[in-house]
Amino acid sequence: MTSTARREARITADPDVPLIRIVREFDAPRESVFRAHTEPELVAQWMGPRSVENRIDRWDCRTGGSWRYVSVHEGQEYGFYGSFHEVRPNELIVQTFTFEGMPDGVALERLVLEDIGGGRTRLTATSLVDSFEGRDAFLASGMEVGVNEGYEKLDELLARG
Template sequence: MSNPLVLDAPPGQPLIEYHREFDFPVHSVFAAHTDPDLYARWNSSGPTPPRFDLFEPRSGGAYRWVQAGDDGVEYAMRGVFHTVRQDEFLLQTFEFEGYPDVVTLEYSTFTGLPGGRSRLTGRSLYPSVEFRDEFLSNGMGDVMSDGYDQLDELLGSVPAGS
């Protein structure tokens, strides 16, 4: 991919920081994070799209979605949207229900770049370095990278202005 995901997990700190550029406008990248139909098309690691039980991308809203793995077992994720600023910023929590009480705080900043391009910058804060390292060792970096590659493909297939 011409725009690789850059991921940093500082030693001894319970966080990851990342950024990735997209050859699409900031509005399109933001919409793909807040429109459930678009989100389901790129943020899926199983054989079928996720099922949304709840998806309210607004300040104070919440979400819960369920993803079936290759083995057919369902895995649920949930969280709260604390702050949503259109085309600029998302602050939300993320909890994989398979790890109850391990909630991450996730910051996403969307920045417009010259030429109709954009940059997504993020930070995920974990309850401990150990939990952060466990998520990384389970392939989280590869899943994120694959998802953003799928997002590139999706945005390339959606007509401009959609």
Template structure:
């Protein structure tokens, strides 16, 4: 992780897998709430842009769908929850309207680092190497870091 920008560390662990790590200056309960409570998630998930929550069923098998607005552009994302272990892990599918029917499976793990710090690890597995490359080329890393900076701001205001 870069100490100057606090960007996420994004690495490819195989031609179909991406691993993301990011530390946050907040206790695990607050980071978990920011991921699991829609009133908080909607404030940071779309990089700070307006996000329409079309569907939010935070339970195993539940469906979610968000549309992020940036100027006259709209970007849709959706998935289904496979597993939810409070303050430990969320496993879900992820699909971006810009790459329809190319679904990744994301496992997000929350690690209590102590001293009111939390590490968030996300492992994304794609069906093919081309899908993985396509997502990386779509600007995923930049958008992710913008969202994480919005999450930093949300966590700072709830201290």
């Protein structure tokens, strides 16, 4: 794995449906990127902004499994949970995502990993929410910082092997 300059995730809002798309490339094989998304001890190390610590309460990453984690920021705890609907090794994860502070706001998320050659992987993640207002609130919440800092931490984790 080679070291690269800081790279930003491309985050876009679909104009026709309440969907957010994130595209990011990693200097690591897709098996490694998949493992970092499916093993709870690895997920806790990279997910979210640097100012947050994560505690995984449940992480059964298989088709039909479920998950829950808590992010701690400045002493405040924020819980998130969902279900894994489809998990295909090194290729695809489809899950739901709910913030406990807004239990009616369920997103359907799809993560696709593509081998782009040279030991590199392109991640494409989509989050479909129930309204344009919900999508725009997601974007306004500082999501971009959390995504980019989280993926920077993932780059560091992948570089360590």
